[in-house]
Amino acid sequence: MTATDKPRIGITIGDLNGIGAEVIIKALADHRLVNLFTPVVYGSAKVLSFYRKQMGLDEFNYSQVKSKGQYFHKSVNVINCWDEVIEINPGQPSRQTARAALLSLKRAVEELKEGHLDALVTGPIDKNTIHSEAFPFQGHTEYLTQEFGAGESLMLMVGDNLRVGLVTEHIPVKEIPAFITKERVELKIRLMELSLKQDFHISKPRIAVLGLNPHAGDEGLLGHEEQEVIKPVINDLKSKGKLIFGPFAADGFFASGQHSKYDGIVAMYHDQGLVAFKTLSFESGINYTAGLPYVRTSPDHGTAYNLAGKNLANESSMRQAMYVACDIIKNRIEQMAEK
Numbered sequence: 194m195t196a197t198d199k200p201r202i203g204i205t206i207g208d209l210n211g212i213g214a215e216v217i218i219k220a221l222a223d224h225r226l227v228n229l230f231t232p233v234v235y236g237s238a239k240v241l242s243f244y245r246k247q248m249g250l251d252e253f254n255y256s257q258v259k260s261k262g263q264y265f266h267k268s269v270n271v272i273n274c275w276d277e278v279i280e281i282n283p284g285q286p287s288r289q290t291a292r293a294a295l296l297s298l299k300r301a302v303e304e305l306k307e308g309h310l311d312a313l314v315t316g317p318i319d320k321n322t323i324h325s326e327a328f329p330f331q332g333h334t335e336y337l338t339q340e341f342g343a344g345e346s347l348m349l350m351v352g353d354n355l356r357v358g359l360v361t362e363h364i365p366v367k368e369i370p371a372f373i374t375k376e377r378v379e380l381k382i383r384l385m386e387l388s389l390k391q392d393f394h395i396s397k398p399r400i401a402v403l404g405l406n407p408h409a410g411d412e413g414l415l416g417h418e419e420q421e422v423i424k425p426v427i428n429d430l431k432s433k434g435k436l437i438f439g440p441f442a443a444d445g446f447f448a449s450g451q452h453s454k455y456d457g458i459v460a461m462y463h464d465q466g467l468v469a470f471k472t473l474s475f476e477s478g479i480n481y482t483a484g485l486p487y488v489r490t491s492p493d494h495g496t497a498y499n500l501a502g503k504n505l506a507n508e509s510s511m512r513q514a515m516y517v518a519c520d521i522i523k524n525r526i527e528q529m530a531e532k
Contacts, residue, residue: 200519201310201312202310202518202519204217205313206316207317209287210287211496212501217511219248219250219506229519232269236272236274256268256270261304283498302340306487312490312521316511317495320332331362332363334363334482337482343486347385347482350474350478352470352477352479356389356456357457357467358381358384358483364463369462370405373405373461382400382402382430385483391524392483392525400436400457401446401455403439403466407442409441410440447473479493479510479513479514479517481517488521489518490514490515
């Protein structure tokens with residue numbers, strides 16, 4: 194934390210042709226956010242100017258940072274991450290704008306590691322155009338996990354009283370069963386429990402674990418993962434005093450409202466957890482990478498090329514990502530003080 198006692202939040206601009214810049218501007222146009230933290234946007238003043246003009250938000254102002262770490266604490270700060278002119282075509286995937294998004298991300302990560310930031314909020318990237326030798330990852334989560342030397346992390350979707358973590362993330366459905374091992378399931382549950390305690394200040398978290406197969410395997414009739422992998426892990430953790438429950442059939446679990454009884458839910462794969470999460474918490478939901486030494490959040494939507502440049506994008510998730518980053522920083526500081 195700085196002498197101002199306001200957290201310094203780095204915000205990457207994401208793909209320039211997506212809705213990243215728009216939702217950042219709309220969120221930060223609310224002056225209450227600048228009173229809460231010091232926003233540092235990694236991207237380009239020219240890009241912000243382009244979208245500000247397009248949206249008619251002339252009252253949105255920002256200050257350009259000239260020296261590393263020297264921020265204006267009562268203003269939106271912008272760090273220019275490239276010198277060349279980049280053509281902006283809202284709604285159109287582009288290798289050039291993807292490269293700019295990567296420059297923004299790398300600069301922010303570098304300055305986070307150097308201690309100039311307290312947290313990172315990432316704007317949406319286009320996974321197809323950004324994928325390259327310079328970025329051979331499936332998304333932010335995998336990149337940041339490696340970059341911060343975490344070994345493993347947990348993709349944790351956070352909404353109003355709903356937190357859903359994933360055992361597997363961005364992999365093809367046909368490959369999911371091979372990743373459902375005792376070691377991986379236990380690791381993800383432990384990362385969930387640690388994050389709920391450290392980042393969300395829940396002293397004795399109750400965690401629900403979903404099954405992999407329909408009907409949670411129907412006692413072995415529809416698959417063996419529940420009987421041979423998931424249940425033994427749950428029982429072992431229970432024997433150690435952990436409040437872990439399941440495995441539950443995903444459809445009935447969410448449809449009956451059981452999710453409201455738990456502090457965290459561990460899903461086996463991406464769509465199992467995110468379909469329910471986005472149905473229940475789309476506008477208020479955010480993505481948090483648990484298990485990292487640094488705080489990283491993001492909105493729970495993508496580039497939304499179909500909305501880009503039309504002043505239609507909803508900034509609620511981006512705003513919430515900023516709020517949650519501030520809350521987690523505060524909770525981590527309080528945890529350290531209690532030790």
